[in-house]
Amino acid sequence: DFDAAYSGLSLSKYWTYDGSFTTPPCTEAVDWYVLQESATASRGQIQAFAAAMGWTSAGGNFRPPQPLNGRTVRGCAVTRAEQMSAKVRGTTTVSVSDAAAFAKNKPFLELAMRGALSSLLSVPEENIEVTAALQPEGAARRLSTPIPILSHVITIPSDAPATVPTATVVANSISALTPQSLGLNVTARMPAAVGFTITVSAISKPTTDLAPWYPYSAGAWSNSAASANPICSAGQMQSPVDLPTCGLKLARSAIATSWGSHEVELINSGHGVQATVTGTGGKMQALGASYTLVQCHWHWGSEHTVALAQKAMVAHCVHTKDGEAGRYGVLGVLYELSETADALLSSFEDSLPAMPSSSSGRRLAGNTVTSSFKGPLAFDQIHAGLSLTEYWSYSGSFTTPPCTEAVDWFVLQNYAKISPSQLQKFKTAMGWEQAGGNFRPPQELHGRIIEGCEEWTVGGAGRERPGFIAMLVMGAALSLSRR
Numbered sequence: 001d002f003d004a005a006y007s008g009l010s011l012s013k014y015w016t017y018d019g020s021f022t023t024p025p026c027t028e029a030v031d032w033y034v035l036q037e038s039a040t041a042s043r044g045q046i047q048a049f050a051a052a053m054g055w056t057s058a059g060g061n062f063r064p065p066q067p068l069n070g071r072t073v074r075g076c077a078v079t080r081a082e083q084m085s086a087k088v089r090g091t092t093t094v095s096v097s098d099a100a101a102f103a104k105n106k107p108f109l110e111l112a113m114r115g116a117l118s119s120l121l122s123v124p125e126e127n128i129e130v131t132a133a134l135q136p137e138g139a140a141r142r143l144s145t146p147i148p149i150l151s152h153v154i155t156i157p158s159d160a161p162a163t164v165p166t167a168t169v170v171a172n173s174i175s176a177l178t179p180q181s182l183g184l185n186v187t188a189r190m191p192a193a194v195g196f197t198i199t200v201s202a203i204s205k206p207t208t209d210l211a212p213w214y215p216y217s218a219g220a221w222s223n224s225a226a227s228a229n230p231i232c233s234a235g236q237m238q239s240p241v242d243l244p245t246c247g248l249k250l251a252r253s254a255i256a257t258s259w260g261s262h263e264v265e266l267i268n269s270g271h272g273v274q275a276t277v278t279g280t281g282g283k284m285q286a287l288g289a290s291y292t293l294v295q296c297h298w299h300w301g302s303e304h305t306v307a308l309a310q311k312a313m314v315a316h317c318v319h320t321k322d323g324e325a326g327r328y329g330v331l332g333v334l335y336e337l338s339e340t341a342d343a344l345l346s347s348f349e350d351s352l353p354a355m356p357s358s359s360s361g362r363r364l365a366g367n368t369v370t371s372s373f374k375g376p377l378a379f380d381q382i383h384a385g386l387s388l389t390e391y392w393s394y395s396g397s398f399t400t401p402p403c404t405e406a407v408d409w410f411v412l413q414n415y416a417k418i419s420p421s422q423l424q425k426f427k428t429a430m431g432w433e434q435a436g437g438n439f440r441p442p443q444e445l446h447g448r449i450i451e452g453c454e455e456w457t458v459g460g461a462g463r464e465r466p467g468f469i470a471m472l473v474m475g476a477a478l479s480l481s482r483r
Contacts, residue, residue, distance in 0.1 A: 239396030
């Protein structure tokens with residue numbers, strides 16, 4: 001009896017908007033209606049469904065919320081923004097023909113501007129200060145905005161984080177305002193101008209309130225996670241990517257590393273485990289370029305996939321690029337499960353720092369925990385026994401915010417071994433069990449070329465690789481051969 005699904009719930013109270021399927025192929029042809037009242041289920045029922053559906057390691061079988069991109073969600077007679085504006089609606093006619101009239105209406109003007117900016121900028125009202133003041137005679141004729149009674153002075157604190165809207169953003173938002181949108185009944189008799197001094201204070205949320213990095217959300221990484229950057233979703237050279245299986249590997253010059261053994265600082269950043277070189281790191285030479293080692297860190301599962309298959313874990317060894325400030329080189333080593341333990345990991349697996357947590361036990365990304373292990377760590381053992389002439393390479397980005405697109409990627413095509421007990425120790429230390437791991441999934445190629453295969457096999461087991469189809473069509477006349 002499907003009607004029982006909404007038994008007892010109001011069918012006149014619901015949200016509605018234009019959207020898509022929430023699972024692939026994500027077809028954008030859906031009229032959504034979501035009841036505002038919630039049904040109830042017993043704890044036993046929830047557990048029974050969770051056990052049947054599975055996906056416990058992923059935290060559930062759900063897709064997180066996506067950006068609205070200008071769409072309107074209908075269903076509320078009065079939204080929060082309208083409630084804020086309602087504070088000044090129906091007030092006395094605003095007139096600034098003299099100082100006394102201005103003084104009387106000053107609180108309403110300031111309140112209206114705070115509410116409007118809060119809505120426009122998605123900034124809490126408490127983070128916005130507005131001070132209204134009469135402008136000098138004639139100022140009304142000098143205002144550059146299309147609102148003849150409003151001027152603005154923008155103040156952004158010098159110590160404000162990157163998440164504070166720029167002066168230009170605030171100014172453009174103000175320019176879009178009208179007295180009517182502020183809920184003010186403005187008369188035409190205004191010989192003077194009202195100016196607003198607006199200060200947007202530091203609006204970066206405390207660490208505990210930032211959106212988590214995992215499970216990956218393009219919207220969060222672009223807007224609300226620590227180190228968020230719009231390029232995380234808008235970039236055209238993002239990493240990781242899905243790598244092709246080679247039918248014939250490309251003959252390439254070997255990557256050379258002289259990393260040596262170094263004292264390290266072994267930390268848990270809240271996002272993963274990282275071994276940072278103390279002092280100056282060793283060198284890596286690849287494809288004619290030289291790089292200096294800074295640190296190696298680990299993700300479970302792997303971030304790059306091979307023919308859509310994810311490996312158990314990956315090490316990323318991050319370098320600065322010699323002679324090119326602001327560019328980097330990363331060597332990726334994929335791990336697959338084996339009965340054989342990895343020698344390098346064995347040297348510190350029992351000293352892994354735990355995930356940072358608050359007094360309440362909540363995991364905090366942004367704090368760090370440092371291990372008592374100081375090394376020395378023989379970094380060259382990371383790729384011991386693996387061929388340095390067989391690797392994929394391409395231009396990409398960091399795989400964590402701020403997603404900087406300035407990375408030369410080198411991923412070895414042969415896999416290191418990790419035992420189940422080693423993998424469990426790393427998973428326990430790094431956390432993110434409910435997210436299914438601390439990895440970002442593959443991103444679109446956007447026309448980039450992945451070097452490393454003389455001939456490649458598509459997707460494995462007959463599957464096609466996303467972002468790879470166009471390349472295959474172009475290469476069809478070459479029998480999938482790239483020379």
